[in-house]
Amino acid sequence: MSVSELAAHPEPAGRRTADRRRWILAVIFLGPAALYALVFLILPYANLLAYSFWKVENYAVVRDFNLGNFQRAITGSSYLPVLGNSLLVAVIVTAISAVLGYALAFYVAFFTGRARHTLFFLMVIPLWTSFLLRAFIWRLILGREGIINSGLSWLGVTDEPISVLLFNRFSVCIALVYVFVPFVAIPVYAALEKIPREAIEASMDLGATAATTFRRVILPLSIPGIVAGGIVTFCLSFGDFVAPALLGGPSGLMISSVIITQFGSAFDWPFGSALAVIVIVIIGTAVILARRLERRHG
Numbered sequence: 001m002s003v004s005e006l007a008a009h010p011e012p013a014g015r016r017t018a019d020r021r022r023w024i025l026a027v028i029f030l031g032p033a034a035l036y037a038l039v040f041l042i043l044p045y046a047n048l049l050a051y052s053f054w055k056v057e058n059y060a061v062v063r064d065f066n067l068g069n070f071q072r073a074i075t076g077s078s079y080l081p082v083l084g085n086s087l088l089v090a091v092i093v094t095a096i097s098a099v100l101g102y103a104l105a106f107y108v109a110f111f112t113g114r115a116r117h118t119l120f121f122l123m124v125i126p127l128w129t130s131f132l133l134r135a136f137i138w139r140l141i142l143g144r145e146g147i148i149n150s151g152l153s154w155l156g157v158t159d160e161p162i163s164v165l166l167f168n169r170f171s172v173c174i175a176l177v178y179v180f181v182p183f184v185a186i187p188v189y190a191a192l193e194k195i196p197r198e199a200i201e202a203s204m205d206l207g208a209t210a211a212t213t214f215r216r217v218i219l220p221l222s223i224p225g226i227v228a229g230g231i232v233t234f235c236l237s238f239g240d241f242v243a244p245a246l247l248g249g250p251s252g253l254m255i256s257s258v259i260i261t262q263f264g265s266a267f268d269w270p271f272g273s274a275l276a277v278i279v280i281v282i283i284g285t286a287v288i289l290a291r292r293l294e295r296r297h298g
Contacts, residue, residue, distance in 0.1 A: 025083050042205040045280075051273035069274035082279070086254040089169060090238035092296065097233050098226060099182025100177070105225075106218075108185075109192040120189060123182050131179065135243045137278025138175040142166040142247070167249030177245045180236065186231030192218070230289040235283050254274060254277060 009131060053065050073079050126134065141147045144161035151159045152158045165171060203213040227259030241256040248254065255275060 006269070014039050021174040047278055048273045051270050052277045054270040055236050056268050056270055061269060071270045072271060073274055073278060079255075079275070082253055082258055083255050086171065086238055086256070087282070089173055089176070089252075089254060090234050093180060094230050094234040096173070096177045096186045097180045098230050099202070101181045101229060102188050102222075102226060104181065105185045105189035105192055109189055115253040120186075123189070124183050126179075126182050132242055132246075134179050135175045138171065138178065139166065139246055142174070161218050166247060168251045171247040172243050172254070175247050176237045176240060180241075180298070183232050183236070187228040187232075188222055188225035191222040215243040219259045227290050227294040231287055236285055238283060239279055252297070 003204075006047075051061070054061055054070055055064050055066060055068060073083075092167075104123070108116050108123070112119055139146075142165040143149070143162060144166070146165075148165060149158070149161040152162070191230070199217055199221075202212060203217050204210075208216065239256050240254065241260060244254040244257055245251050257290065258270050259275045259279070262268045262275065268270075
């Protein structure tokens, strides 16, 4: 279209007004969220990444670009085992929480009838309580004078308290599973509720057994809920600090405790930032893999 034609057919004023209105609405509704993300997410992560390439000399941060922090984290004899322990705890907690959460959601969705809404409400209630309180209660249960040891002593099973129940990887996993089962059960329940009951009835009418119906119909359709709950559980348990601080011992030490030490008493912010970047990369990789799995089965 030539210039003369554009001049002869100017853009309608109504269209310009509508475009301006859309821009104003976008700024009003998306502006605060974008500003929040910039100030509290993007800039802190960028600052963390920048610190990870610096170093500390004479208790002062020197802005000298280097990869020494990452090399120290990878080649150090004490950091990879802690990172591996955190990964192992996260995998164990995610696997157990997925099984227990799925069983709970399956029972509530298919076997409780009118009471399922009440039971779903009961699944949500633990999320209202303090994470610290839910973790600390296991210290009272597993301690030398806790409920388990007191019960075993009263029954005459043991002569002295069992000390292996607390301050190790076992106690950390127990507490985290207790905390994160609802995080799996709720999205799985939502996925099970969306499954058309006609599809289940059709499978049974075609001669499929209950096990086959579950394996070929229910389980594939509920995978998005499993993936959603599993990735939330993995991310939160991998970087958890409360449970290892309250219940973990030498075998329960996790990477979050090391990172906090670097930012605290060690005053090595660059190295702590490098460890945090490694954690973010691992969690980001897990999220990408989970997203691909969800797309494949979604």
